[in-house]
Amino acid sequence: MSAALPPASIPQEPIDRSDLRADLQPDLLQLGTGEDEPCLRADAARNRARLLEAAAGLVAEHGAAGLTMEAVAAAASVGKGTVFRRFGDRTGLLLALLDHSERKFQAALLSGPAPLGPGAPPVERLHAFGRAMLRRLADELDLQLAAEPGAERRFTSAPRRFLRGHVILLLRQAVPDADCELLAHTLMGYLDPVLVHHLTRQCRVPLDRLEDGWVDLVARVTGTEPPAEP
Amino acid sequence: MSAALPPASIPQEPIDRSDLRADLQPDLLQLGTGEDEPCLRADAARNRARLLEAAAGLVAEHGAAGLTMEAVAAAASVGKGTVFRRFGDRTGLLLALLDHSERKFQAALLSGPAPLGPGAPPVERLHAFGRAMLRRLADELDLQLAAEPGAERRFTSAPRRFLRGHVILLLRQAVPDADCELLAHTLMGYLDPVLVHHLTRQCRVPLDRLEDGWVDLVARVTGTEPPAEP
DNA sequence: AAGTTAAACGGACCTTGGTCCGGATCGCTA
DNA sequence: TAGCGATCCGGACCAAGGTCCGTTTAACTT
Incomplete structure (x- = not known):
């Protein structure tokens, strides 16, 4: 359905961690570090x-x-x-405060039950992912908002990179010949805490509508039929 | 192609302009005000x-x-x-600095030659819109970046609202039974100056790839075939 | 031309994120 | 347990955005 774009991966800017305490970026993908501080x-x-x-x-x-x-x-x-x-910095402190919830969510993605975890077809996992993200944002919204990094780090903070990476993986399975990195950025944009805050708090859009919007978006992007509504 | 979502419009949070100088929000849609200050x-x-x-x-x-x-x-x-x-505030000053370019762009959208201006089919106008935005961002990137509003106003600054409104209008024509407001937010997310900066400057993604990504995204979202590449 | 008033002015002041470096502490070794 | 180097602590200090309020002045009235 799309022009056959070369799915050349986007070189992630090498984060220079030289001046950061190990603490700050516990692990680029937060895997393996059983607990915090080594x-x-x-x-x-x-x-x-x-x-x-x-x-x-x-x-x-x-x-x-x-x-x-x-x-x-x-x-x-x-x-x-x-x-x-x-x-x-301030963001780092707030991020640390969110660390527990973050790890739980990552664990659910990596090894939890399907469809959020592995085992379901990729499109289905994308649907579940967005819904879970939206609900998680709806709680924690204050914290997530306060933890919003400044413009420079908006796309490079460890949690964001992990989540985006997850979406990239699923997209590669669902739409192998698309530019999945860019598509992932687009999808993640929909799940931006600031956007969710704007829509739900300032514009009073109900969360249900956001979830429907996500499902529809995923369907369009992957060229699949939207699942039947319950 | 999508579930028949009620295209109920999102109530724009009534911006209270009571404490803002007329100057700051010259006109919600920046129409009609021939020059600046009344x-x-x-x-x-x-x-x-x-x-x-x-x-x-x-x-x-x-x-x-x-x-x-x-x-x-x-x-x-x-x-x-x-x-x-x-x-x-600082953002207001930077925005004022960008005002000239902004008006020119808006004029091109409202009354310039097709396909950017009126006269072309909506999907074609969307393609042209994104390409023009990306190129405009590529110049001016420093200024656009510095003018990035804080989290609260990221979706409520006058220029953003205008551009988003434009996209909503085009989407309504292209995909009448979709939730065009949410779709517009998604598309505008792809054109976020901070994202464009991240991709082009930090990740060294060439602008061409971003443009291709936009065209592909619009095609997917509107369920149309991507135009042949020259 | 003098008077009146709403608007504009300016810079001292406040807040807050972030930096710096001399001194205190820890934990290891002999 | 005494010594020692690496690590950590703390709060004075800085920068910069944003606020406040007493003073000045443009523009309109009579």
Whole structure:
């Protein structure tokens, strides 16, 4: 159905991790690292835990949007520099806060039950993926929004790269002769937390409509018939 | 080809313009306002011009990314408060800098020659639209990037709304029984300056491939055959 | 021409993310 | 347990966007 584009893969800009604490990009694909820190000095690990706890508390209290780094530092009885050394920047801290949910979701994709996990046909998995993403975004929306990286890292943060990679894999199976990298960017754009926030919160679009929109989009992009609606 | 979704339009969040200078959102669709300011006091108009000139100079010198509001104020021999009163915020200033190009593009869409302007079938106009957008982004990329609004306004700035509205109109003609608002968001996502920057600058994807990707995407979304490649 | 008022001005001030480096700590080794 | 180097800590410091409010001035009225 499409022009036979060479599915040459897009060279991912080599992220220079030289100046980042291992902590910040636990693993490019977050696989294998059973737990967090491989080796942190005792005091560092203790402070890290206290910071996360303090941050979680402040988020629960004032909302993720109102979280300031100084407040976190103060609440953890720690210097501001410590927060930044550990998490790099504000986004890094928020990302760490989301890490648990993130890993759970990734696990569901990699080894959970079909159709989200392996075992179902790729198009079906795409449908399930989008629906799951939308629902997950609907919860956590505040946090996801606050964790939105600045323009530079919007497409290079570890979680985003993983999710995009997942979509690329499924698309390669579903539409082998398309430019799956670009198509994946398009699909992921639909699942952008900022867009979902805009539509659901500012425009009052019900989540159901977003899910239907996703299913329809996947059907169009893959050239398949949309599944019958229940 | 798609489930018959009710094309109920998405209620655009009523932008409260109460606290914004008319200047900032010259017109929701930027139609009709022959020139800029309807009524600015003489000194205000003079300062506005000086600020834009100064800003343009600084951008040419240090790049759009390095533009600071204080520098602009100083270069125009004006107080910092004046810059903010006139343009609202940094983004507003950058947007004003892009205003000329923006209007030209809008004019081309509304009354220029086909297929960009009216007269061609909608799918063909969509193809032309994306290609033109991509090329325009490729120039101006620095400015477009610097003018990227914060997360809140990413989908509500006047230029974006106009362009999205244009796409919605074309989609309504091309695929009347689809959820065109959501589809338009998807298509516009492909034309996001930040994405284009990521792909072209960070991943070294050639512009041609992006254009091919757009054409293919439009074909898939509208369920049409991709046009023959020259 | 003087008076009046709404608008514009300017720069001090605040906030917050992010940096820096001298000093304190940890954990290892002898 | 004393010594030592690598690691970590902390808070002063910086930059830059954005706000505030007392003062100035353009433009209209009489």
